[in-house]
Amino acid sequence: MREELIVSGRMNPFIDPHLNIWHWQIPLYLFLGGLAAGILFFAALFYLRGKENEYRAAVKIAPMIVPIILIIGLFALFLDLKHKAYFWHLYTVIRLQSPMSWGAWTLMIITPLSFIWAALHIKEVFPKWDWKYQWLKDIETFFQKYKKVIAWLMAIYSVILGVYTGILFSAFNARPLWNTSILGPLFLVSGLSTGTATAILFSKNHEERKTFARIDLLLIAIELFLIVHMFMGFLASTQVQIDAANLFLGGPYTAPFWMLVVAMGLIFPAVLEALELIKFRIPVYIPAILVLFGGIMLRFILAYAGQMSRWLY
Amino acid sequence: MAVDTRKCVGCSDCVVACQTENSVPIGFCRDWVVEVTDGTYPTLELELRSERCNHCDNSPCVRCCPTGASHYDKGGIVVVTHNKCIGCGACIASCPYDARYAHPDGYVDKCTFCLHRVEKGLLPSCVATCPTKCMYFGDLNDPKSPVSIMLKNRKYKTLIPEAGTKPQLYFLI
Numbered sequence: 080m081r082e083e084l085i086v087s088g089r090m091n092p093f094i095d096p097h098l099n100i101w102h103w104q105i106p107l108y109l110f111l112g113g114l115a116a117g118i119l120f121f122a123a124l125f126y127l128r129g130k131e132n133e134y135r136a137a138v139k140i141a142p143m144i145v146p147i148i149l150i151i152g153l154f155a156l157f158l159d160l161k162h163k164a165y166f167w168h169l170y171t172v173i174r175l176q177s178p179m180s181w182g183a184w185t186l187m188i189i190t191p192l193s194f195i196w197a198a199l200h201i202k203e204v205f206p207k208w209d210w211k212y213q214w215l216k217d218i219e220t221f222f223q224k225y226k227k228v229i230a231w232l233m234a235i236y237s238v239i240l241g242v243y244t245g246i247l248f249s250a251f252n253a254r255p256l257w258n259t260s261i262l263g264p265l266f267l268v269s270g271l272s273t274g275t276a277t278a279i280l281f282s283k284n285h286e287e288r289k290t291f292a293r294i295d296l297l298l299i300a301i302e303l304f305l306i307v308h309m310f311m312g313f314l315a316s317t318q319v320q321i322d323a324a325n326l327f328l329g330g331p332y333t334a335p336f337w338m339l340v341v342a343m344g345l346i347f348p349a350v351l352e353a354l355e356l357i358k359f360r361i362p363v364y365i366p367a368i369l370v371l372f373g374g375i376m377l378r379f380i381l382a383y384a385g386q387m388s389r390w391l392y
Numbered sequence: 393m394a395v396d397t398r399k400c401v402g403c404s405d406c407v408v409a410c411q412t413e414n415s416v417p418i419g420f421c422r423d424w425v426v427e428v429t430d431g432t433y434p435t436l437e438l439e440l441r442s443e444r445c446n447h448c449d450n451s452p453c454v455r456c457c458p459t460g461a462s463h464y465d466k467g468g469i470v471v472v473t474h475n476k477c478i479g480c481g482a483c484i485a486s487c488p489y490d491a492r493y494a495h496p497d498g499y500v501d502k503c504t505f506c507l508h509r510v511e512k513g514l515l516p517s518c519v520a521t522c523p524t525k526c527m528y529f530g531d532l533n534d535p536k537s538p539v540s541i542m543l544k545n546r547k548y549k550t551l552i553p554e555a556g557t558k559p560q561l562y563f564l565i
Binding site: 080081082083084085086087088089090091092093094095098100101159160161162163164165166168169171172174176177178179180183250251252253254317386389390391392 | 402404407419420421423424425426427428429430431432440452455456457458459460461475476477478479480481482484485486487488489490492493494497498499500551552554555556
């Protein structure tokens with residue numbers, strides 16, 4: 080039998096009894112970042128394939144909300160900082176070893192891109208929109224010329240943003256649950272899936288919704304595959320990672336994870352989307368909202384469970 | 393630094409000395425004492441360890457700091473520059489030894505091996521205070537430093553070397 084006690088007494092908030100440094104702000108931001116990445120990726124993809132009129136919701140309508148959700152996400156990140164007045168130090172260096180540093184720079188690039196993309200389509204979405212000032216109109220015509228370049232940049236940076244939301248966690252070898260490179264692709268695919276769900280929500284065109292339901296089905300299948308692989312990897316790894324997996328296999332996060340994320344967030348919407356594709360009538364917003372719900376729960380549960388997994392004591 | 397687990401009595405003087413020397417805010421600590429009991433009565437084995445930041449050679453906290461506030465200072469000591477720290481918490485999450493905490497003023501704080509004392513030729517306050525003289529401090533590159541001599545003559549271990557951080561806090565066993 081072995082007993083380990085800190086006899087001098089240690090109750091540092093944020094560390095004891097287990098890590099407690101990141102709260103709702105971080106998973107909320109990871110969800111919004113992934114959502115923004117998903118929407119922008121499909122907007123750029125369908126624009127570059129020349130299908131902007133067939134896929135109007137994905138290319139033109141859904142990107143309208145991206146600047147808003149990115150601003151909310153960035154604000155949540157700012158709220159999380161404990162030394163807020165010093166936040167600008169993030170933009171005085173580029174530290175490639177630190178995922179948070181290059182993530183901050185990625186956001187610095189993709190946030191303006193999302194504003195430009197929304198501005199380029201705002202007149203089509205809101206026909207009564209008026210820029211009011213001539214210089215704003217000049218800026219719009221200037222960017223109109225480089226729309227293809229912007230779309231390419233958006234496609235590339237949205238993938239980086241989606242992967243980064245997962246790498247942020249997986250870079251910490253001190254937290255065995257997070258320390259798996261599967262989190263990068265898992266969060267990217269989950270982000271793309273929430274992006275398709277948003278496109279479905281905004282779309283009024285049956286064909287467009289059908290295409291996105293098909294894409295979403297594929298993404299959900301990949302996500303399930305990655306989740307299974309994540310657990311296989313953990314269970315075949317060291318004791319600390321086996322302990323991390325056991326948080327979900329009998330531990331405190333078993334019910335929330337398998338019910339809220341896997342059943343409600345992945346399998347149920349996948350079944351509904353499949354039923355709709357074989358001509359059953361199902362209100363489209365139900366699977367779409369379930370996918371968004373699953374995306375947010377995945378990040379919340381992984382953020383909190385990861386802080387419970389550790390090496391010592 | 394090396395800590396002799398056979399001489400340590402677990403009095404926690406090192407913890408109080410550190411809190412006093414470094415004005416550590418109430419309720420926090422930069423070092424702590426761990427008591428490990430192995431076996432079943434009456435065959436018990438006890439190990440006492442005064443633990444703190446391991447000042448790792450391959451520090452995950454320095455690696456993941458987005459602003460470079462956490463850095464290697466003189467002699468490989470890992471230090472946080474307070475007015476560069478944004479308090480994002482990445483280093484706290486990255487430390488497998490859980491040696492860091494967020495200071496109520498916002499920045500992240502941890503053991504500095506009393507760099508301000510070492511620069512003046514003094515010992516870290518925990519080492520200087522220890523009533524059983526169970527801690528040895530010095531430059532590992534200097535074969536004549538007290539810590540090098542102890543590591544040459546005694547068996548030692550580091551904590552969770554499998555975390556891959558190359559910890560520099562040695563426990564004599």
